[in-house]
Amino acid sequence: MDMFVVQGGRPLRGRVAVSGAKNAALPIMAAALATDGPTTLHGVPDLVDVRTMAALLQTLGVAVERAEDGSLQLEVVDKRPAIAEYELVRRMRASVCVLGPLLGRRGRAAVSLPGGCNIGHRPIDLHLRGLEALGADIRIERGYVVARANRLKGASLYLGGACGSTVTGTCNVMAAAVFAKGTTTIEAAACEPEVEDLGRYLNAMGARISGLGTPTLRIDGVDRLEGTTHTVIPDRIEAATLMIAAAMTRGEVTLDNVRLDHMTAVVRKLEEIGVKLQPQPEGAVHIDGTGPLRPADCIALPYPAIPTDVQAQLTALLTQAEGISVVTDKVFPDRFMHVSEMARMGARVRREGQSAIIAGGEPLSGASVMASDLRASAALVLAALAARGESVVRRIYHLDRGYERFEERLRMLGADIRRVVDTPANVPASLHPLSATAPESEAA
Numbered sequence: 001m002d003m004f005v006v007q008g009g010r011p012l013r014g015r016v017a018v019s020g021a022k023n024a025a026l027p028i029m030a031a032a033l034a035t036d037g038p039t040t041l042h043g044v045p046d047l048v049d050v051r052t053m054a055a056l057l058q059t060l061g062v063a064v065e066r067a068e069d070g071s072l073q074l075e076v077v078d079k080r081p082a083i084a085e086y087e088l089v090r091r092m093r094a095s096v097c098v099l100g101p102l103l104g105r106r107g108r109a110a111v112s113l114p115g116g117c118n119i120g121h122r123p124i125d126l127h128l129r130g131l132e133a134l135g136a137d138i139r140i141e142r143g144y145v146v147a148r149a150n151r152l153k154g155a156s157l158y159l160g161g162a163c164g165s166t167v168t169g170t171c172n173v174m175a176a177a178v179f180a181k182g183t184t185t186i187e188a189a190a191c192e193p194e195v196e197d198l199g200r201y202l203n204a205m206g207a208r209i210s211g212l213g214t215p216t217l218r219i220d221g222v223d224r225l226e227g228t229t230h231t232v233i234p235d236r237i238e239a240a241t242l243m244i245a246a247a248m249t250r251g252e253v254t255l256d257n258v259r260l261d262h263m264t265a266v267v268r269k270l271e272e273i274g275v276k277l278q279p280q281p282e283g284a285v286h287i288d289g290t291g292p293l294r295p296a297d298c299i300a301l302p303y304p305a306i307p308t309d310v311q312a313q314l315t316a317l318l319t320q321a322e323g324i325s326v327v328t329d330k331v332f333p334d335r336f337m338h339v340s341e342m343a344r345m346g347a348r349v350r351r352e353g354q355s356a357i358i359a360g361g362e363p364l365s366g367a368s369v370m371a372s373d374l375r376a377s378a379a380l381v382l383a384a385l386a387a388r389g390e391s392v393v394r395r396i397y398h399l400d401r402g403y404e405r406f407e408e409r410l411r412m413l414g415a416d417i418r419r420v421v422d423t424p425a426n427v428p429a430s431l432h433p434l435s436a437t438a439p440e441s442e443a444a
């Protein structure tokens with residue numbers, strides 16, 4: 001297992017490009033199951049979840065190849081397999097996105113109940129209810145969703161749940177409904193840009209979906225979809241993570257390939273906190289994090305509000321803003337595993353219900369911390385970059401699921417971060433409590 005060793009306290013400076021969005025690329029890759037024609041995808045990041053999706057699609061009869069120009073080529077070569085095995089599906093949530101396209105195109109699917117980040121209760125009842133409304137027969141057998149339908153039928157359905165709509169659920173139902181006979185209307189559809197991007201890809205293949213990006217989708221069913229070429233949108237979560245990294249280290253960074261219009265709530269919140277963002281030509285943005293940071297209250301809600309996937313990073317940032325901040329997560333109210341790890345670095349933060357209460361302004365000090373999920377890992381790396389002294393961030397396999405060459409790109413910005421094997425010998429001597437170079441001794 002790998003870990004990061006980080007020497008904190010260096011302001012990030014320079015320019016890097018944001019990758020294509022993981023959470024758009026994965027359902028789009030899955031939807032390549034819905035056509036017999038070839039799909040070419042540009043902007044698919046090279047990260048563990050994408051490799052897992054490629055491996056899963058291969059078991060489902062799709063040839064997947066990374067071309068020399070970096071594009072991903074997908075083509076169905078065998079339409080018979082319809083079983084998405086536990087071994088691959090358990091590794092990430094987005095695997096469940098094969099269910100809708102398989103059912104719509106092949107009329108049957110057996111998909112293991114999905115895994116994904118351990119960030120709270122993650123049922124798929126809304127996905128299943130939506131597919132049932134289209135006429136699918138659905139059973140849970142030995143941990144698998146077993147779905148069958150001769151021909152799906154258009155219907156009016158409602159995808160709202162207790163915490164808003166469902167992102168992957170909307171992807172699943174939309175990708176199945178493109179083949180349903182007649183018209184489907186989805187109310188309370190997720191409006192996230194990643195869902196819209198999937199819809200654009202399906203429409204480019206010949207689907208007839210309108211209302212993308214709004215809570216009401218209308219889908220007129222078609223008999224077949226053609227192959228197409230599509231460019232995945234930039235990753236708004238990675239962009240936000242890098243913006244916060246610049247601010248936490250009091251640095252100045254320019255990011256390329258940013259869709260600021262996909263991240264208005266995050267941008268406004270960062271400005272309220274004191275980070276200066278200046279749009280530049282051709283999708284670039286300059287981030288100036290050298291000014292004073294102010295406390296703020298943040299609430300993670302479905303799009304267009306602050307995304308839950310940026311909640312942990314904002315929590316890290318606000319530990320550096322003098323005063324009291326409250327960060328609330330209404331999408332995944334239990335997504336606070338990073339809080340106790342940040343406290344190990346000296347952050348004055350505690351969890352209260354669905355919120356983290358932060359008494360910010362204390363400098364963080366290097367420590368050994370453990371990542372619990374994807375965005376918590378990113379937040380801990382950001383905290384380590386800002387801390388005095390060295391830190392070790394363990395279990396970074398979580399981070400590798402969703403960030404492409406994260407430490408290399410941080411190094412391009414001047415960060416001192418190394419990937420090493422997690423062995424006692426690789427833990428810096430300064431992290432031993434009695435070490436002469438431990439931060440407290442330095443201060444003394």
Ligand SMILES: CC(=O)N[C@H]1[C@@H](OP(=O)(O)OP(=O)(O)OC[C@H]2O[C@@H](n3ccc(=O)[nH]c3=O)[C@H](O)[C@@H]2O)O[C@H](CO)[C@@H](O)[C@@H]1O
Nearest residue numbers: 023094121122123124125126127161163165166167168331
């Ligand atoms: C691969 C991917 O795109 N993952 C994202 C997707 O996850 P995912 O699609 O799993 O998240 P959902 O939008 O489905 O979940 C939102 C809320 O709805 C609840 N719910 C969901 C489905 C369901 O059938 N029943 C139900 O009650 C969930 O428990 C949660 O409280 O959206 C989340 C919310 O923006 C992000 O954090 C994830 O990064």
Ligand SMILES: C=C(OP(=O)(O)O)C(=O)O
Nearest residue numbers: 092093094116117309374
């Ligand atoms: C939670 C995430 O991913 P997943 O839904 O795959 O667990 C994420 O991307 O932050």
